[in-house]
Amino acid sequence: MDPDSPLTRVRLALGGRGGRIGGVVLVLLGAGLVATGVWGTEWLTAAGIWSAPRGQGLVGGTLALCVVGLGCVALGAGALFGSHARVRTELEAIGERVAQPRADPAGVARQQPLPFWVCSECRVVEAGLSGCCMRCGKTVAFVQATDEGERRTAVTALG
Numbered sequence: 001m002d003p004d005s006p007l008t009r010v011r012l013a014l015g016g017r018g019g020r021i022g023g024v025v026l027v028l029l030g031a032g033l034v035a036t037g038v039w040g041t042e043w044l045t046a047a048g049i050w051s052a053p054r055g056q057g058l059v060g061g062t063l064a065l066c067v068v069g070l071g072c073v074a075l076g077a078g079a080l081f082g083s084h085a086r087v088r089t090e091l092e093a094i095g096e097r098v099a100q101p102r103a104d105p106a107g108v109a110r111q112q113p114l115p116f117w118v119c120s121e122c123r124v125v126e127a128g129l130s131g132c133c134m135r136c137g138k139t140v141a142f143v144q145a146t147d148e149g150e151r152r153t154a155v156t157a158l159g
């Protein structure tokens, strides 16, 4: 699965540490939307707005609210029950692929083809350019190397 897609971000957010809370919030939000939609539809129908100009559009709006609410409930329930464990496994798989600590990061950084980046805090050396450490997300211990001078800086940071 593509770690950069928006869908993956949503699923990882749901499957991460806040997953359980996120799922509960989504279910409650969805239930609220459904309740508002049902109440709105009943109110509009009781008010006889169905026959008024644009009345059907208003009823359509409240019905759409119900549908969006049901979608939220389904998504939240999915995060709480079914997909939680699966998303967690996928999250771990991404973590393994992105950046693993090295036993000898300075040695790896001496050999690594340019460009590459290192994080001395995570002891990570990865090919390409990133902008921040893809493991801890910080820039404090992060060094990017695009030439031999920067390679020396990176190796020093890791040593």
Ligand SMILES: [Zn+2]
Residues within 6 Å of the ligand: 119, 120, 121, 122, 124, 133, 134, 135, 136, 137, 138
């Ligand atoms: Zn890091």
